[in-house]
Amino acid sequence: MTDTATYLYAVTRSEPSDEIEGLRGVAGTEVRTIACEDLLAYVSTVSLDDFGAEPLRRSMEDLDWLGETAGAHHHVVEEVADRTPVAPVRLVTVYRGDDQVKALLRDRHDDFVDVLSNVTGRREWGVKAYVDLSAPGPTQTAPSLGGPGTAYLKRRQAGLRSREDAWRQAAAHAERLHETLSSVAVASHRHRAQDPELSGRKEAMLLNGAYLVESSRDDEFLKTVDDLRDRGVEIELTGPWAPYSFTDLEVRGDG
Amino acid sequence: MTDGSRYVPAVRPGSQPAARREPANLGDILERVLDRGVVIAGDIRVNLLDIELLTIKLRLVIASVDTAKEMGIDWWEHDPWLTGDSKALQDENRRLRARLDALESGDRHD
Numbered sequence: 001m002t003d004t005a006t007y008l009y010a011v012t013r014s015e016p017s018d019e020i021e022g023l024r025g026v027a028g029t030e031v032r033t034i035a036c037e038d039l040l041a042y043v044s045t046v047s048l049d050d051f052g053a054e055p056l057r058r059s060m061e062d063l064d065w066l067g068e069t070a071g072a073h074h075h076v077v078e079e080v081a082d083r084t085p086v087a088p089v090r091l092v093t094v095y096r097g098d099d100q101v102k103a104l105l106r107d108r109h110d111d112f113v114d115v116l117s118n119v120t121g122r123r124e125w126g127v128k129a130y131v132d133l134s135a136p137g138p139t140q141t142a143p144s145l146g147g148p149g150t151a152y153l154k155r156r157q158a159g160l161r162s163r164e165d166a167w168r169q170a171a172a173h174a175e176r177l178h179e180t181l182s183s184v185a186v187a188s189h190r191h192r193a194q195d196p197e198l199s200g201r202k203e204a205m206l207l208n209g210a211y212l213v214e215s216s217r218d219d220e221f222l223k224t225v226d227d228l229r230d231r232g233v234e235i236e237l238t239g240p241w242a243p244y245s246f247t248d249l250e251v252r253g254d255g
Numbered sequence: 256m257t258d259g260s261r262y263v264p265a266v267r268p269g270s271q272p273a274a275r276r277e278p279a280n281l282g283d284i285l286e287r288v289l290d291r292g293v294v295i296a297g298d299i300r301v302n303l304l305d306i307e308l309l310t311i312k313l314r315l316v317i318a319s320v321d322t323a324k325e326m327g328i329d330w331w332e333h334d335p336w337l338t339g340d341s342k343a344l345q346d347e348n349r350r351l352r353a354r355l356d357a358l359e360s361g362d363r364h365d
Contacts, residue, residue, distance in 0.1 A: 005298070005299060008297070011293070048299075051299060052299060053299050056299065066285070067281050067285075070281070070284050070285050070288045070289070071281075071284065073288050074284050074287070074288055077288075087292075087293050088287075088288070088291075088292040088293065089292055089293045089295065090288065090289065090291075090292040090293060090294050090295075091288040091289050091292075092297075092299075093295060093297040094297045094298065094299035095297050095298045095299075096298040096299075100298055104295065108295070112293075115293065126279070126283060189291075191286050191290070192286070194280075194282045194286075195282075199280060199282060200280060208286075210291075236277045237276050237277060238276065238277055238278070238279045238283055239276070239279075241279075241287065244287035244288070244291040244292050245287065245291045247291070247292055247293050248291075248293075248294075
């Protein structure tokens with residue numbers, strides 16, 4: 001018999017219609033709920049062989065394991081978010097047992113209620129902007145006053161300058177994009193730009209923004225995104241997401 | 256690396272957005288489930304700071320910087336305009352002002 005622990009995915013307000021039968025979470029475990037007052041925690045029982053401190057330290061370095069576990073965690077959060085406003089909890093938040101989760105819901109009750117009321121009726125959209133830096137800039141053939149060496153250096157200098165200019169313009173454009181999108185959103189957050197290997201694209205990512213949008217303004221937001229497309233910067237839209245980027249309990253409450 | 260295309264965020268019922276949408280990639284998911292969400296200490300102490308430094312920073316973030324450096328685009332590191340390094344900008348302004356003062360006082364002949 002191995003020791004077990006309670007893995008926490010998300011917290012919602014308890015509703016009478018919360019049915020999550022058959023939902024599977026990390027490591028194929030069954031997802032269940034723990035109720036405390038008017039809050040509901042979505043959890044599953046995990047083995048400490050996989051989710052103890054020591055195994056986790058090793059597993060989290062394994063990108064395959066990490067990807068699979070993150071996917072399973074995300075799946076549970078999305079399923080819950082389809083039904084009710086949700087406060088997603090960070091990956092691998094593990095408790096000794098159900099009692100500790102109940103204590104958490106009791107101790108941080110007001111914080112969770114705050115977070116949940118902040119995201120109710122709102123959804124998160126992701127907007128990424130890319131620019132192709134390998135594209136050659138405008139090549140100006142300046143009248144060559146010096147020899148071929150000077151001409152080469154001048155061309156090279158001009159090339160570097162146009163690339164810098166392209167970066168500057170693109171970065172300024174991304175700033176404007178973010179401002180425009182934020183103006184339609186309730187809140188916004190800029191994630192770090194992703195590496196091409198991660199984004200799967202060769203272009204450089206200029207903007208990796210998350211926007212919390214009132215559901216009633218979704219169409220307006222999406223239209224804004226469409227209006228911003230094709231101005232030398234390519235735009236990618238993802239979502240709607242569970243409000244991961246807007247549930248900052250740590251900052252909001254101090255328990 | 257795990258194929259990220261499997262993890263497509265569910266489309267909420269009743270939504271018919273007009274805009275084109277892309278499936279989320281693994282990076283989108285990792286940055287949300289690891290970096291964001293409700294951060295509370297569980298009983299199992301996982302030093303996420305270490306993990307973030309090692310896994311996320313080393314493999315994902317540093318990788319992007321390295322790639323960029325390989326491509327020869329690292330000048331932004333020193334560009335106060337882009338790094339938001341207002342201190343460097345202020346220092347530079349101070350140096351320039353001092354030089355201007357020196358030049359102006361040196362130019363005065365009368």
